[in-house]
Amino acid sequence: MVVIKRQIPTLMDKAKNADKPVKLEKWKSSADKSTPPPPAPIPENQRIGYAVVGLGHLALEEVIPALSGCKFSRLAALVSGDDKKMEKVALQYGVSPGSCYSYERFDEIKNNTDVSVIYIILPNSMHMEFTVRGARAGKHILCEKPMANSSAECRKMIAACNKAKVKLMIAYRMQFQPHTLKLKEMVSNERFGRVRYIETVNGQSSANPDHWRHKAKLAGGGVLPDIGIYCLNTTRFILGKEPIEVFAYQYSTPKDPLFKDTEELISWQMKFDEGLIASCMAHYKIREVKTMRIHAERGWMFMDRAFAYKGQQLKTSRAEGEEEIEETISVPEPNQFGAEMDHFSECILRKKDPKTPAEEGLRDHVIMEAIYKSAKTGKPVKIIKT
Known part of the structure; x- marks a missing residue:
């Protein structure tokens, strides 16, 4: 007698196709904008577990909520210097007490197999310490911008992650923003x-x-490493070029307690090859403004709310004969934080390099150091290649 064994798909077999969207019937005509496919997350137990280090505004208002809607990422642990705050957040998001760590007990995270990535959202001076400690624990590192307080610290972070054979990505969310x-x-x-x-x-x-x-x-500085870095990194990213020289000016209002040892305003120009100039300004004492305007030979491109967490508006202008044509470009707007975390998770799952590696953060620090030097000396400064 021949016995025929029926092949029953396992959960793992099913999971291989779980990240493919469900196909829905078409119901709109081509006259309307098409809708994107529905979300297609992989099973939660296969998503990359994140430990969020630091529970300030960015972590609680943006990053942790974004993890709830991720495709490849999930919240697995919390690290904070405030036990009461951490306990409350853990209850809100279902993080077990055993996966909550103080800064002093942070190294114990090496024993938590539920955690694959450490997302560092701390004051800039603490980035290097927790990157090195996280790498020693065998965890991949996603570090907020700016990468550290100096290019020297960046190099130590890179060395530590290379030695531990873990990935180090810098959270440049603008490189995942659709506009x-x-x-x-x-x-x-x-x-x-x-x-x-x-x-x-x-x-x-x-x-x-x-x-x-x-x-x-x-x-590690004032307005430049905090929000000026958006002007710097986004310009480099969009152009795909590196500046060869900078010239800068900075100012702080005398006797203003906000600016006792950091700058209030910094304005700088970056010189690229072929005569291209980028003029950048960051300020801590004006009403919120975030803009980028790109002037080309036959038109301009303008993005309002350019560096905001959401709500970007992209416009273009060109001439056709006697007509001046301005267009508004609308594109789907996913969560920027979720997009960058899912990118890093996919890099880990598929063993790829992240698009915003540590070297990107190091490069920005080298340029920022040149900007500060120019502002101090009042002279142009050549950029050192890294």
Whole structure:
């Protein structure tokens, strides 16, 4: 007698196709904008577990909520210097007490097999310490921008992660923002000819002199490493080029307690090859403004709310005969934090390199150090290659 064994699909077999969207029937005509496919997360027990280190504004308002909607990522642990806050957050998001760590007990995370990635969202001066400790624990590292307080610290972080054979990614969320990606595509394709000049502004109004952002030892600087870095990194990303020289000016209002040892304003120009100039400004004492304007030979591209967490608006302008044509480009807007975390998780799952590696963070620090040097000396500074 021949026995025929029926092949019953296992959960693992089913999971291989879980990340493919469910196909839905078409119901809109081509006259309307099509909708994206429905979410297709992989099973939760196969998603990459994240330990969020630091429970401040960014972690609680953006990162942890974004993890709930991720495709490849999930919240697995918390690390904080405030036990009461951590206990409350753990209850809100279902994190077990055994996966909650103080800064002193952080090294014990090496024994938590549920954690694959450590997401560092701490004052800048603490980035190097927790990156090195996290690497020694055998965990991959996602570190907020700026990468550290100096290029020297960046190099130590890179060395520690290389030694531990773990990945180190810097959280440059703008490189995952769809309007920014559209800008990069238009610049790369020379939609309006070659780019000749760029203007970027990132400003906000600060009010708490006791916040760590206004302490040079904790922040590594003032407005430049905090929000000026968006102007710097986004410009480099969109152009796909590196500046060869910078010239800068900085200012702090005398006797203002906010700016006792950090700058209030920094304005700088970056010189690229072929005469391309980028003019950038970051300010801590103006009403919120976040803009990027790219001037090309046959038109301009403008992004309002350019560096915001959401709500970007992209416009273009060109001439056709006697007509001035302005267009607003609308693109789907996924969560920026979820997109960058899922990218890193996919890199781990598929053994790929992240698109914003540690070397990207190091490069920004080298340029920022040149910007500060120029502002101090009043002279242009050549950029050292890394």
